[in-house]
Each structure stands twice: as C-alpha cells, then as structure tokens.
Amino acid sequence: MLALCLVVSLAAPACDRLPVLSRTTPTPTATEMPAPTPAWQQPDTYRLAMLPAWADDVIAVSDPPFYYIRARLFLGASQPRLQVQQTTRYTNRSTQTLDRVYFRLFANKPSFGSELAFGSVTVAGQEAALDYQSERTAVGIILPTALRAGEAVDVEMLYNVTVPVENARGYGTYNYQDGILLLSNFYAMVAVHEADGWNLALAPDYGDPVYAETSFYSVEFTAPTDLKLVASGSGISRVENSDGTVTWKFVSGPMRDWMLVASERFESVSLALGHVRVNSYFLPQHRDAGVAMLAFARDSLRAYQESFGPYPFAEFDVVEAPVSGGMEYPGLILIDTRQYEAAGEYLEFITAHEVAHQWWYSLVGNDQVTVxxxxxxxxxxxxxxxxxxxxxxxxxxxxxxxxxxxxxxxxxxxxxxxxxxxxxxxxxxxxxxxxxxxxxxxxxxxxxxxxxxxxxxxxxxxxxxxxxxxxxxxxxxxxxxxxxxxxxxxxxxxxxxxxx
Ligand SMILES: [Zn+2]
Structure with missing residues (x-):
C-alpha cells in the first residue's frame, strides 16, 4: 500500500471544506475556494518525502515554484473528470520584470481529446486576463502588477479537466483504460522562463513533453474509497469523508513533476532498501512479474546509488499500466502491462532504464523537447x-x-x-x-x-x-x-x- 505506514499529523487538511461529490461537475466559483493551508509554502513541509540523510535538500533549491493542488475525481461518467483548485506560488528568479506567468496545460493537447477549462484565475483577488499559446497547451496569466526580480506571486486557479478514455497518444500516460487512471500532467504546470523568454515548445506525441523546474507539490486528492492511489512523493494522510470518498494528502520532495496513478485493481508488494520504501503495483494476474519488478527496481536503485550518488526520496514506486514501454516521473515509473504479460528479459531492461531516469531527468533535468x-x-x-x-x-x-x-x-x-x-x-x-x-x-x-x-x-x-x-x-x-x-x-x- 502506498506509504500509509508513514502517516503523520499535519495541520488539519482543508478537505472537509471541498464541495460534496455529485454526478454533475459544476464549474467551481471563487467563493467555494477554501483558504490555503499555510504550510504548503514552507520548504520544511516537504522533508516528509525525503530520506532523513537528505532532508536538508528541501532548502537546496532557492525560491522554487510551490503548488497546492486540491483535486476531486469524478468517475462514472463517460469521461473521468477532475475539479481542481490550484494555488501556485511563483517567484521571479530572472533578472527581468515579468508582466505575466505562463503555465503549461498539457491536457489541452489536440490529439488527446481532453480539455482543461478554467472557472476562474485570480491574482491578489482580481480576475486575471489569459493569453493562450501553443494550441492552448500554454496560458499566460496577465498579472495586475508586474513582477520584479525576486518578487513572488500567488496565482489561484479553479478548473475542470477531463481525462481521455483509451488514449494511446503521448504513450498513453494521460488516460483511463482497463480500470487504470493515469494522470500525467493533468494540472497547470509552470513553464520554464529562460534568458530569452518563456519556453512553450510542444513535443510531438512521441517525445517527452515535460521541461520543468524543480518544484514542491502539496496535493489533496479526493477519490472513491476503493481506488488505490499511487503518486510521486509520499502519502502522509488519508481521511474518509461522509460521502463515500477518501481524501489523500501527498507531499513531494524537490521534484520537477507530480504523477498520480489509480486503480481498484492494483495489488502491491513492498520492501525497504535502506530507508527507501520500494513498492511494486501490478494487476492480480501478473503477480509473478510484479514481484520480480520489485527486485529489478531495488537492484537498479542500488546499482545507480553506488555508481552515481544517492536517491534522496523516501519512496519509490514501480507501477504496471497500459502505456507504451515505460515512462518516468519523479519517484514513480510506469511499465507497459504487455511487458508484464510477456515477462521476458526486456521487462528487466525497461525497468533499469526508467529507474536510471531518477538521476537523469528527475534529479538532473534538461529540456526534453529540444535536447x-x-x-x-x-x-x-x-x-x-x-x-x-x-x-x-x-x-x-x-x-x-x-x-x-x-x-x-x-x-x-x-x-x-x-x-x-x-x-x-x-x-x-x-x-x-x-x-x-x-x-x-x-x-x-x-x-x-x-x-x-x-x-x-x-x-x-x-x-x-x-x-x-x-x-x-x-x-x-x-x-x-x-x-x-x-x-x-x-x-x-x-x-x-x-x-x-
Ligand atoms: Zn527514457
């Protein structure tokens, strides 16, 4: 099970103030948005996702983006959807004054057939004008007051986002298929601001789309009780609601993306590698491969730690999913369910590859679209x-x-x-x-x-x-x-x- 062994008490989550689950998903309004929990803007909050020896890494990154995301999942309709309240603290780390901040909206990729639609976007209580770019996969939030070098701004967003069904595009990582929900980049992700401006380049469907700065994620995710949730970072609390849903709270370490996979069907096995909790999630018919994957993941982590340097996070998840090949996220990798069925030597290779991305992509990032x-x-x-x-x-x-x-x-x-x-x-x-x-x-x-x-x-x-x-x-x-x-x-x- 997902890191619920690590349950600790935090400041009371705001989940009890979320709107009640209903069959329809009305566009949320600003008045429904609860006040953010202050701890999400504090690096110390994110020590919970780190190994004790590397907990100070949370202060190694100066002024990263902070995300506070409260999402409610609606399953059961023809297309799953999420109602999201997202507050993002963005600090201008450039030397220029910025009149807007861009976010990536990968759910709007035309080939996916899904949509991220805003109910409201506010900055300092004022509705902000929006500037869509790159086939609506990016949006500029026009700031009421220009942001000078070193200044921070909180951007508050309310939006609904749909999840495509049986979507093989983008390696199938934003998709609901075979009872497995894959939420790659469902949220609004801060774009990278470079010396010559905002980078809003969009990769074709066969390239990795994410080019992002290391950030902190505090996520409250409300979903039906029987779903098992697997996410980047660590699960730190799970609260049952009176309407048959559960609200999970996750925090990330310093990570450049945040991923969530969910299914009623997942089984899992776990082990401890030093202080790292390694979990393998798989479908019941693939238990043998799922158990083997745990050893592949453990040995890959060991090999790369000895060769390159430590894996600093408290948890690592390897997850079976209907994707093409494998896909890496910070603290979590997806491996193709067809490889579990084949259970051949290539399964081991893909796992070794995706685990190595924890060093080259997650810890050390680069522009995956351009280089x-x-x-x-x-x-x-x-x-x-x-x-x-x-x-x-x-x-x-x-x-x-x-x-x-x-x-x-x-x-x-x-x-x-x-x-x-x-x-x-x-x-x-x-x-x-x-x-x-x-x-x-x-x-x-x-x-x-x-x-x-x-x-x-x-x-x-x-x-x-x-x-x-x-x-x-x-x-x-x-x-x-x-x-x-x-x-x-x-x-x-x-x-x-x-x-x-
Ligand atoms: Zn790769």
Missing part, C-alpha cells in the same frame, strides 16, 4: 551499470549490444544516420529511437572508454552534484567532464553529437 538526447542517452547508457552490478561485465555487454546499440547499428547498416543534437520534432519516431536512445548512449560509452572507469564515474558523480535539482545543458555536462578529467572532449563530442 532529448541528454537525458535519454545518459539513461540508456546507465543501464550498463545495472547489468554490471547484478550480472557482471559479459552479460552487461550483451544487454548493451541488444537493447542499446543495436537500434543505431541497424540504422547505420541501412545507410542512414543523423545528428544527435536536435529537437524531438527533427526526428521521425524510428530515427528518434535509434539516434536519441542508441547513438547518444554510444557517445557516453566512448567517453567512458576514453577516460577509464574511475575518472568517468568521478565525473558522473560530480555532474550529479553540480546539476542536482537544476536544469542542465550539454555544455554543463561537457564543462563538468572536462574539469574532472582534465581532458578535452570536444573532438568526441563533435564527432558523436554534432556531426552525422
């Missing part, structure tokens, strides 16, 4: 360390050849190649797979051969320390590796990443 190779290449390459840790170097080489290198080798044999350093949209789905997952991983393998194991791992650890909870660029990676190794890597970098 997808940085996290995908590093992640796919990192699976070598899992196989070396568990099975030794011979089997590791085989796995690397089969699952990582072969896609690119086949492409080369067919006379094709492409530059690695390109955005998702520059590739066809086939090329994306071979170049971003294959060729980029071979680059890291070549750097490892050049530097030797010891220096290479020193550089990987230094990279994690340098970029932990931050966004990274290829230049950051190159800078750290050249500093630590004392070697010029431009030539290898140019040959593998910049040239065809």
């Amino acid at each position: 997808p190779w940085l996290d995908e290449g590093l992640t796919n390459f990192s699976t070598l360390y899992y196989y070396e840790y568990v099975y030794g170097s011979d089997r590791a080489r085989l796995a690397f050849d089969n699952y990582v290198a072969s896609r690119y080798v086949r492409l080369r044999e067919s006379g094709q190649d492409a530059v690695v350093n390109q955005p998702v949209e520059a590739f066809s789905p086939e090329m994306y797979s071979a170049i971003v997952y294959g060729k980029a991983a071979l680059f890291f393998q070549d750097v490892r051969a050049e530097l030797g194991d010891t220096v290479f791992l020193d550089a990987m650890r230094a990279y994690l320390v340098d970029r932990k909870y931050q966004l990274s660029t290829p230049e950051d990676w190159l800078r750290v590796f050249e500093q630590v190794s004392g070697q010029e890597l431009d030539e290898l970098y140019t040959q593998w990443i910049l040239e065809e």
Whole structure:
C-alpha cells in the first residue's frame, strides 16, 4: 500500500471544506475556494518525502515554484473528470520584470481529446486576463502588477479537466483504460522562463513533453474509497469523508513533476532498501512479474546509488499500466502491462532504464523537447551499470549490444544516420529511437572508454552534484567532464553529437 505506514499529523487538511461529490461537475466559483493551508509554502513541509540523510535538500533549491493542488475525481461518467483548485506560488528568479506567468496545460493537447477549462484565475483577488499559446497547451496569466526580480506571486486557479478514455497518444500516460487512471500532467504546470523568454515548445506525441523546474507539490486528492492511489512523493494522510470518498494528502520532495496513478485493481508488494520504501503495483494476474519488478527496481536503485550518488526520496514506486514501454516521473515509473504479460528479459531492461531516469531527468533535468538526447542517452547508457552490478561485465555487454546499440547499428547498416543534437520534432519516431536512445548512449560509452572507469564515474558523480535539482545543458555536462578529467572532449563530442 502506498506509504500509509508513514502517516503523520499535519495541520488539519482543508478537505472537509471541498464541495460534496455529485454526478454533475459544476464549474467551481471563487467563493467555494477554501483558504490555503499555510504550510504548503514552507520548504520544511516537504522533508516528509525525503530520506532523513537528505532532508536538508528541501532548502537546496532557492525560491522554487510551490503548488497546492486540491483535486476531486469524478468517475462514472463517460469521461473521468477532475475539479481542481490550484494555488501556485511563483517567484521571479530572472533578472527581468515579468508582466505575466505562463503555465503549461498539457491536457489541452489536440490529439488527446481532453480539455482543461478554467472557472476562474485570480491574482491578489482580481480576475486575471489569459493569453493562450501553443494550441492552448500554454496560458499566460496577465498579472495586475508586474513582477520584479525576486518578487513572488500567488496565482489561484479553479478548473475542470477531463481525462481521455483509451488514449494511446503521448504513450498513453494521460488516460483511463482497463480500470487504470493515469494522470500525467493533468494540472497547470509552470513553464520554464529562460534568458530569452518563456519556453512553450510542444513535443510531438512521441517525445517527452515535460521541461520543468524543480518544484514542491502539496496535493489533496479526493477519490472513491476503493481506488488505490499511487503518486510521486509520499502519502502522509488519508481521511474518509461522509460521502463515500477518501481524501489523500501527498507531499513531494524537490521534484520537477507530480504523477498520480489509480486503480481498484492494483495489488502491491513492498520492501525497504535502506530507508527507501520500494513498492511494486501490478494487476492480480501478473503477480509473478510484479514481484520480480520489485527486485529489478531495488537492484537498479542500488546499482545507480553506488555508481552515481544517492536517491534522496523516501519512496519509490514501480507501477504496471497500459502505456507504451515505460515512462518516468519523479519517484514513480510506469511499465507497459504487455511487458508484464510477456515477462521476458526486456521487462528487466525497461525497468533499469526508467529507474536510471531518477538521476537523469528527475534529479538532473534538461529540456526534453529540444535536447532529448541528454537525458535519454545518459539513461540508456546507465543501464550498463545495472547489468554490471547484478550480472557482471559479459552479460552487461550483451544487454548493451541488444537493447542499446543495436537500434543505431541497424540504422547505420541501412545507410542512414543523423545528428544527435536536435529537437524531438527533427526526428521521425524510428530515427528518434535509434539516434536519441542508441547513438547518444554510444557517445557516453566512448567517453567512458576514453577516460577509464574511475575518472568517468568521478565525473558522473560530480555532474550529479553540480546539476542536482537544476536544469542542465550539454555544455554543463561537457564543462563538468572536462574539469574532472582534465581532458578535452570536444573532438568526441563533435564527432558523436554534432556531426552525422
Ligand atoms: Zn527514457
């Protein structure tokens, strides 16, 4: 079960003031919005989701976005929907004055057939004008008073958002299917403000859409009693309501996204890896694979902790779901239910891949739309360390050849190649797979051969320390590796990443 062993008392949740569950979902009005619980803006609140040794990481990120999300799930209609009250504290960390703050609304992606519709958006009690961009997958909240460098603003939103049914787009991660509800990016997510403005780029359906700053999430989620909820971060309380619903409260660690999966059908097994609680959630008919997944997840976490540095969060969840392949979120990964059915060796590889994203994507972020190779290449390459840790170097080489290198080798044999350093949209789905997952991983393998194991791992650890909870660029990676190794890597970098 989800971390309810960690129940602690917090300030009284505001869930008892949420509107009563009904068959219809009227657009909420500002007067129904309860006053926010003050603790959600305090970093200390989020220590609850951290391992004791890393609890101080909550103050390592200066002025991150804070989210306080109260969501009520309505199942039973033709399309599930959520009624959401979201308060976001945004601090202007740029040197510019901002007249608006942009949020991503991925639920509005045209191919999904779902919609996020606002009831109201207010700033300091005043209704704000909205500026939709990127096919309504982004919205600018026009501020009544411009936000100067270092100043913070609370944006309050009331909205309804529908969840598509049997939606295979976007890897099927925003979807309700086979009794499993997948809520990838259902909420309004603060966009990244870069030196040249807001980044609102939208990946095609085959790329990872999320490019986000490390943030804190405090979520109260009200759902039917028999649903089992699995989420990023830690569940800290569960309150039964008089109307047959339950309100769960979750807090995240410093995380750049927040994911929730729910199903009545989930069974689970758990273990402790040091102080990390590792949970595997699966459908009843896949118990053997679900139990095996717990060991794969444990051994992957161990291998990467020994190689790269600690996993700082108190909980890690691996969840069976009707998705394509696997998908990573901070503290939670989804693995394709078809792989549980097949129960072959690829299930283990996918798990090792998605767990490695906890380092390269979750702890160290990057722009997954523009430089997808940085996290995908590093992640796919990192699976070598899992196989070396568990099975030794011979089997590791085989796995690397089969699952990582072969896609690119086949492409080369067919006379094709492409530059690695390109955005998702520059590739066809086939090329994306071979170049971003294959060729980029071979680059890291070549750097490892050049530097030797010891220096290479020193550089990987230094990279994690340098970029932990931050966004990274290829230049950051190159800078750290050249500093630590004392070697010029431009030539290898140019040959593998910049040239065809
Ligand atoms: Zn990946």
